[in-house]
Each structure stands twice: as structure tokens, then as C-alpha cells.
Amino acid sequence: MKLAFTVEAAGRTSQLQVDIDTFVIAGWAGRDRAAIDHHIEELAAIGVPRPSAVPLYYRVAENQLTQSPRIQAVGPHSSGEVETFVFTAGGELYVSLTSDHTDRKLESHSVALSKQLCAKPVGTTAWRFADVAGHWDELVIRSRIVEDGQQVVYQEGALSALRLPVELINGYTNGRPLPERCAMSCGTVGAIGGIRPSTSFEMELFDPRSGRSLRHAYTVDVLPEVA
Incomplete structure (x- = not known):
């Protein structure tokens, strides 16, 4: 899959195209193991299978x-x-x-299949990791959805709650750098008010030191579920 990014670095922008043929979702990527175990039990109570390992690496088709x-x-x-x-x-x-867009109904049957079923929207802007690596834990991810005609914050949290990308990469590659043509998503924070659907989703990575953000938004067309 060919992806195109506008890279923002040193006050300038440049264009970058990459071909991705391997996409990995790093699940259960939190740093607090007690919190992860608690969440596993919460999900198990509603029928979501327990992960076989923490973190767990899901392969999703690059297309x-x-x-x-x-x-x-x-x-x-x-x-x-x-x-x-x-x-x-x-x-x-x-x-x-x-966005790890996921079918929640199928998730209770198979987490891997529920992830594979849905398209994974990717932003069109990027930063050099080296430019933010030194203060990575200060970065904030957040998302917004539309409910009753109003935009509300759906997720928000500092990246200090999640494992470092290099740690997640090492766990997948056995200590080697992330290969060319491979991409990885690096975990998420909890939904404020619980997981729920929305046909509008906006996401952001905010750097409080520079005041800049990466942003992307998408809408969802709901197709009929027929038998």
C-alpha cells in the first residue's frame, strides 16, 4: 500500500511516499500491567477473549x-x-x-478478525521520530466524535501511559529496527464514557512543547447488515 505524507521538520515541510506491505497493531500496549489485567477482566466479562500475550501483535492486511x-x-x-x-x-x-477502527460486535468472537474487518485510516502528515523522541511521554493523543450534533472529546491521554514505540518494535522484531515497508500502530488510551460508535472521528497527536499537532479526520458510511 502506497502512503503519502507531508513531513513537518525544522519549520519546513517535505513530501514523503512509502510503500507498506506489513502492518502490525501492537495491542495491550499500556505500561501499567495491573491496569491492563483489570481491563482484560472487564472485557472478558462481556465476552472478549483474553490476549495470549501482553503486548500482543496483530497482523492486519496492508490493503x-x-x-x-x-x-x-x-x-x-x-x-x-x-x-x-x-x-x-x-x-x-x-x-x-x-485509527484502529474495529467492529465491536465481532470483537467478542475474535479480536484479530474484528480488526481485520475494518479499514484503518492513516493521517497525511508526519514528524521525524527523532524530533519528538526526547519528550515522547509528554505528547498527547486525543480523539473526538460527534454525539447529538455536538463534537465531544472521546479519548485523551499522554503517551506516558503507553509503552515506548522502540520497546514495542523490539518486541516484534527481536531487537532489530523496524524494517522498511513495515508500519506499526502503538496502542491507545481509554474511551471517555465507554466505547461507542460514531460516524465521525477526528484524531490528534499534540506536542505541548512546540504547540504543534498532527491531525486527521474521517467519516463512516454504515452499510446495511443483511442475511
Whole structure:
């Protein structure tokens, strides 16, 4: 899958195109193991299978990646999750945004299948990872949805709550750098008020030191669920 980014670095912008043929979602990526175990039990109570490992790496088909501002999903049961999205190009690591859009109805049957079923929106802007690595824990991810005609904050949290991208990469590659043509999403924070669907999803990665943000938004067309 060919993706195109506008890279913002040193007050300038440049264009970058990458071909991705391997996409990995790092699940259960929080740093607080007690909180992860609590969440596992919460989900198990509603039928979501327990993960076989923490963190757990889900492979999703690269053709599910999209930079379109519009996706389609079968039925009204899917919802987005903001995550950082890292990839290597020319030997350098970059960071952007993605939404791990997931079918929540299917999730109780198979987490892996529920992730594969939905398109994964990816932002169109990126930063050099080296430019934010020194204060990574201060960065904030957030998302917004529309409810009753009003935009509300759906997720918000500092990246200090999640494992470092390098740690997640090492866990997947056995200590090697993230290969070219491989991209990884690096975990998410909890939904404020609980997981729920919305046909409008806006996501942001905010750097409080520079005041700049990466942003991306998309809408969801709900397709009929027929038998």
C-alpha cells in the first residue's frame, strides 16, 4: 500500500511516499500491567477473549490502510481508536496517526478478525521520530466524535501511559529496527464514557512543547447488515 505524507521538520515541510506491505497493531500496549489485567477482566466479562500475550501483535492486511477521509463499515457496531503510527523510510523512523477502527460486535468472537474487518485510516502528515523522541511521554493523543450534533472529546491521554514505540518494535522484531515497508500502530488510551460508535472521528497527536499537532479526520458510511 502506497502512503503519502507531508513531513513537518525544522519549520519546513517535505513530501514523503512509502510503500507498506506489513502492518502490525501492537495491542495491550499500556505500561501499567495491573491496569491492563483489570481491563482484560472487564472485557472478558462481556465476552472478549483474553490476549495470549501482553503486548500482543496483530497482523492486519496492508490493503486495509487508507488515507481517505471516508470509510465504509458493515452495520452500526464499529468505532475508532486513535493510535500513533510509526514507519521507517530511508533508514529513519517517522510518526503519524492512525485509527484502529474495529467492529465491536465481532470483537467478542475474535479480536484479530474484528480488526481485520475494518479499514484503518492513516493521517497525511508526519514528524521525524527523532524530533519528538526526547519528550515522547509528554505528547498527547486525543480523539473526538460527534454525539447529538455536538463534537465531544472521546479519548485523551499522554503517551506516558503507553509503552515506548522502540520497546514495542523490539518486541516484534527481536531487537532489530523496524524494517522498511513495515508500519506499526502503538496502542491507545481509554474511551471517555465507554466505547461507542460514531460516524465521525477526528484524531490528534499534540506536542505541548512546540504547540504543534498532527491531525486527521474521517467519516463512516454504515452499510446495511443483511442475511
